[in-house]
Amino acid sequence: MSSSMLESLTIRHFSFSTLTDFVKILNSCRHLKTLQFDNVDISAATNLSTTNLSTSALEHVLNLQHSNILSPAAEKKAPLNNLLLRSSSLSLFIPILLHARSPLDLSGLRSLVINITLDNYLNVLDLLRYMPDLESLQIEIDPSFDYETHLERRDVIDLHLLPSLTTLSLHVHILLGRIDPLPWLYTLLSSARPDNRLASVSLTCVVNKAAPEVTIHQIDAAFAGWRNLDNLLVQPSFGPLKRFRLDLALDRPVGDDAIEQVSRDFVEELGGLAKKGILEVEVYEAR
Numbered sequence: 577m578s579s580s581m582l583e584s585l586t587i588r589h590f591s592f593s594t595l596t597d598f599v600k601i602l603n604s605c606r607h608l609k610t611l612q613f614d615n616v617d618i619s620a621a622t623n624l625s626t627t628n629l630s631t632s633a634l635e636h637v638l639n640l641q642h643s644n645i646l647s648p649a650a651e652k653k654a655p656l657n658n659l660l661l662r663s664s665s666l667s668l669f670i671p672i673l674l675h676a677r678s679p680l681d682l683s684g685l686r687s688l689v690i691n692i693t694l695d696n697y698l699n700v701l702d703l704l705r706y707m708p709d710l711e712s713l714q715i716e717i718d719p720s721f722d723y724e725t726h727l728e729r730r731d732v733i734d735l736h737l738l739p740s741l742t743t744l745s746l747h748v749h750i751l752l753g754r755i756d757p758l759p760w761l762y763t764l765l766s767s768a769r770p771d772n773r774l775a776s777v778s779l780t781c782v783v784n785k786a787a788p789e790v791t792i793h794q795i796d797a798a799f800a801g802w803r804n805l806d807n808l809l810v811q812p813s814f815g816p817l818k819r820f821r822l823d824l825a826l827d828r829p830v831g832d833d834a835i836e837q838v839s840r841d842f843v844e845e846l847g848g849l850a851k852k853g854i855l856e857v858e859v860y861e862a863r
Contacts, residue, residue: 752785758801
């Protein structure tokens with residue numbers, strides 16, 4: 577089978593020499609329904625002046641206006657259904673995928689797995705604005721992501737733009753006393769439509785602590801975040817929700833039992849979900 581007839585393409589642990597090579601691969605596959613780039617990067621990205629390029633800057637770098645690297649807008653695009661993007665080069669990949677002459681049509685995408693970092697966050701927000709049929713979204717968030725700087729509604733993933741979403745999975749890191757994703761997560765879920773279709777939410781938290789001692793104030797603030805989340809998800813607007821899965825992976829020093837106790841206390845704050853009978857919890861060692 578020629579590459580032009582492929583319906584599924586998976587590339588793992590690979591680095592394209594240039595962004596042009598990445599585009600050529602996409603341009604050769606006109607019938608793709610599933611695309612998976614798992615730990616795929618651009619090796620030349622380190623030589624670019626920035627890893628966050630606008631579409632116009634990309635056109636200048638690739639000289640696209642005077643080449644046929646990208647397909648003409650009128651040419652048939654691959655109607656992608658499933659997309660996995662796990663890469664440190666998403667700030668380069670995503671503008672290409674959203675370009676008017678991209679060989680892929682993402683408007684009918686049903687499933688997306690993607691990683692978020694400090695560098696690509698705004699690109700991911702852009703990408704999610706064009707997926708009204710998306711049903712399943714899995715997000716893996718880098719441990720160094722700064723949640724506090726992205727708490728305003730315009731800076732959070734807008735679920736209102738994803739009316740078909742039924743399954744949401746997130747992988748986050750909690751560093752007690754320093755990194756708390758719960759306010760960000762609350763803002764994200766608050767953006768869901770009143771008639772949203774969310775049936776399953778899965779949250780995997782790797783839990784550690786920043787210092788030998790965490791203050792009572794910091795712990796209370798963390799508890800409040802879990803209570804707020806619980807209060808939100810038992811509202812009538814989340815009536816379709818049938819499952820809230822919480823995995824707490826304890827990345828703790830040997831002999832330190834405080835993290836486990838605090839994590840189990842977090843679960844106690846989810847009484848509303850437990851009462852509805854939709855709460856699933858597992859607490860385990862991360863290593």
